[in-house]
Amino acid sequence: MDISLTAEFAEILFTHTPTDKERDAARRGIQDFLASTLPVFYGSLPDEGKQAVLDSFPAVKSVENTALRLGYLSHALDYDDYHAAFRGHPSTVILSSLFALSFALGRYRVDDFLDAYIIGVEVAGRLGRAIGTRHYGMGLHSTATLGPIAATAACCRWLKLSREQTQIALGLAATQSSGLRAQFGSATKPLHSGFAARSAVNSVQLAMANFPGQESGVLESFLNVFGYHAEQPRQLLADWAMPWRIIEPGLEFKRYPTCGGTHSAAEAAFVLRQRCVELGVDDFYTAITRIEVSFPPGADTAPNICCPVDGVQARFSLEYVIVDALVNGHLALKHYTAIPVDSTLRSFAARVKRCPDFSAPADELDPDRRFHRVTLFLSDGQQISHCVTRQETAAIYTDVEEKLALSLTLLPPSIAEQFSATITLDSSEELEQLASLLCS
Template structure:
């Protein structure tokens, strides 16, 4: 396989189309888990204020009501349903992440795939396979694009998600290789999304915009609209412009199919409704609080110690609302050390309580490049240490390398079912039917059953 020159786009398309992840039981099972978790994240956001705002815009445009919108009991056009379903899945930042992606795969991939599945008769098996292919592409894009991409300010969920979702939908619909190459180019040329939007409703909107743009890309390819077949290649292609072309040429497509990124390292399902970069600190702070070794009012100061740049996603140092608090390690640690549960009602658009605002300045971020990350660390190279110093000088430390929910410390099907049940207002019957449908879906009828249940 000649990987020099202009072959990234064509090889990616060829390998994606030749994939058979459904032959790997673990990949298929992981896809079923991811679907449950995505729906739970979406159901939780049912009454989110942003959803209502988006509906008003969608209504102003009008359009065919073809595709169900998660948890809304309503349908929208294939593009607008993808916009809504992407936003809804990510609205509370309660949806999965993937450490290779450094972002959120399922809330881009599944909305795009659901729209495509609603407009065509496709099997449940193929749907799950397309989802696994999408995760594979997004993980490989993430591994290859380099950490500088994220650190410069890009939001990988959008920049990489749009391309991965276009490949996933192209796979689902069985595009020709040539058309899939063009779809990749249309997606790449719509790749955007800035991290400066973190902490606002625009962040989850990015997921919806990526899903919508991916669907449009495939639709353009289906219409044989003209576009480059080399969107990822060369100095002015996607990698040259957004990342590291040499790394992509070397590593984007190596060992395709030997294992699946949806399994290895796998999706990270969240037990807390905030940015995963704060989950290590949350686990550590909860352990410290639950140890009973000190009382909240005895705390003099708290050090939260990261590897250098390990807190890049945690952009809020002075959160004022719970929503901003999703990106504030200070807020999360304050909640835990003040004895609050880390549940959804503390991460809404309401102002942070005065007691917590008073506590937060005790918390200081530190960075230590000399500490060796653990071999099982998730993401690779990451850890967080929370160190409480009491007024009488005692010090208590907890270090977390792999938080609950992360691969290696994964949620079980029971855990996921519990998350879905809580998200579905404890509608046991509905949740049981959903989980059964998802865990067994294979045929075209199964696919339609799922669409009728969401």
């Protein structure tokens, strides 16, 4: 493995400047970040971990605790953006780190801020490719493990660290990397994002204070240890900004407040709901005797909770999401918070059987080829089925402005008005106001 990889990587973070096209995409990402953060931030929706994060960790006001708090709150609803190459949620970690540092240091040059965010997304996507196909499947949560490095890269760009400081900061972030998928379905899953953002801030602060660390070899070691022999280190460097990863494949914005691994199944269920209506079905509970959902082997690695007890667990339940989509025709945000699940839906979900399709390639080999085929078995003997691919789901446009507008309706009008005045981020003054609202 090339021992100069860390140095080359630190250098390339400063060699490309995004254009207005990428900055506009970044503004859209920040709007989605706000849409996902504000309902929990202001207590408009119940969340089991919010009070502990707000009351305990920030007891001592610090930039690190601000980053942790924002990281948790922005991922608490699991409604924030996703990046396919990263196989995780980049903006929650990157923006939480950047906003915390921006506010603490009083730095508000909006183009520099947007460029740093774009660099962070670029690094996130590249890390996802460089780590290879086994990292996630081995039980690691990419948002938590790769997120600290991506966010640290963004912060190094934002603060214009020297190459040597950047190398040390990246190594410090890599050595703090941790996060297990075993925590999915609990408040610790979004806390991973907070930990990652805090790690990024700490790494940059230590490097700026000239704390000693290895300048080379750490990223190489990280990929070697956590790639499980599937790593591709040169993916970190090849063809930067051709195009930028915030453009292609781009950030994926969620339409539903559930694990992204359930969305194709939900889309299939919506289609089947309409077909049932056309068949004259008016009582889904009696008309449907059982349901099967098929997918490539391993495609249910993330949504692995079969019998959820609350809305947080239900986000990761294929069974519950499918029957909620069938019965209600939508997935309401309030149904996937820290409240008990609907007992009738939970009983109905017990009729859903997972049937991996072993004729399809394993999900870890190419998650972009994932699909969900939902089949309903009706009491009159009929079977109706529909298949939706991940690519089809990702291609559906998400109106982020509408998503943010709906979140703002959940806030007190005076607070919503203050945020509404900042969301275009056309000036450094708007960035300063937004950072103050989120961090003070």
